[in-house]
Amino acid sequence: MKKHKAHSLTGQITEKLMKEAFKAVRRNRGAAGLDKVSINMYEANLEQNLNTLMKQLKDRTYKASPLRRKYIPKGKGQLRPLGIPSVRDRVAQEVIRSIIDPVFEPMFHENSYGFMKGRNAHQAIQRLVELHKLGYTHVTDADITGFFDNIPHEIIEELVAEEIADGNIIKIIKEFLTCGVMEDGKFIRTERGTPQGGVISPLLANIVLNKLDWALEEQGLKFVRYADDFVILTKSKLTAQRALEFATAFLGNIGLDLNQEKTKITKFCKGFDFLGFTINHRGPKISSKSIRRFKEKINNATIRSHNLDSNTIITLNRIIKGTANYFIKDFTKGDNIYRRLAETIRRRLRCMKFARISREDNKRVKVKHFDRMGLIDIYHIFKCAKC
DSSP, X not given: OOOOOBOOGGGGOOHHHHHHHHHHHHHHOOOOOTTOOOHHHHHHTHHHHHHHHHHHHHTTOOOOOOEEEEEEEEETTEEEEXXXXXXXXXXXXXXXXXXXXXXXXXXXXXXXXXXXTTOOHHHHHHHHHHHHHTTOOEEEEEEBTTHHHHOBHHHHHHHHHHHBOOHHHHHHHHHHHHSOEEETTEEEXXXXXXXXXXXXXXXXXXXXXXXXXXXXXXXXXXXEEETTEEEEEESSHHHHHHHHHHHHHHHHHTTOOBOTTTOEEEEGGGOEEETTEEEETTEEEEOHHHHHHHHHHHHHHOOTXXXXXHHHHHHHHHHHHHHHHHHOOTTOBOHHHHHHHXXXXXXXXXXXXXXXXXXXHHHHSOHHHHHHHTOOOHHHHHHHHTO
């Protein structure tokens, strides 16, 4: 049976779609690109900017600007490189993403949970727990080496072209991939990878790794994937070893490698980290790495030489809410963890007030005082989630 491809997608680029794409970019906020044009600056002349961009996207004259390099902490002193597109290019990426996403998303495997409407990290965690209950006791915890930076462009273009026959759309995607990056005043060509920081990068990543998903399915293997993080669950160590060999060979065929230091085979009862959680036979809980990051944020917001005021409480509440919303669910564990975290936060606040560390200060500033100040108690949130 002849495969039906999506044709004439360029015709879907309309004024309405351009406005919707800009609204999505504005919701996600983000810094200015290399041209230093912020979202507010772009919006000041929005109609003309969108009309000009729409014309370029439709008549094949669109050229993507080089990305602005930015580094963010990755852990253990490492930095993760981001490529920040201009607001104009983020709008263009969102336009193309919204057009091609309906073509590809129905093809994605049900055990892929990253960056898709109606799917999230918590569903991925719950699926792992379900598989363990079904007797899958061995875990192949896989880590792809520099995935976003190393996806071969020809693989992306080939997989997109399998489903899309509109040459203009493919040309625009090539622009996103090959626009280059400016770092320390030097232009660096991008010959591989799809930049972290790009609006369309998560979708392109899913398109590439969807091939791995269905290959694992054909092998009869159970797995859970979220973007480039995936684990394979088996009922024996031997099957786990074979699964690892298969995944390694498959990824090698598309120009990707597994990180030998981070990829491992373990037993579910020993636990493994996935999406910020530590998961074992007792259930998911916030990982030690995630706790360290949370404490770092708390410490930065409660510097002893600063005044303890309402702004401090507002900042802390924002940090606490963000962590609680992600890590505290009805299926997560960690009673003692969140009790200790709540105590740590109050101790930091007492240190701010008295510029010292002393247990005697617990009596001088009691918990109810922080309650009156409006401080959110993360331990209370945890207990309520279990009610």
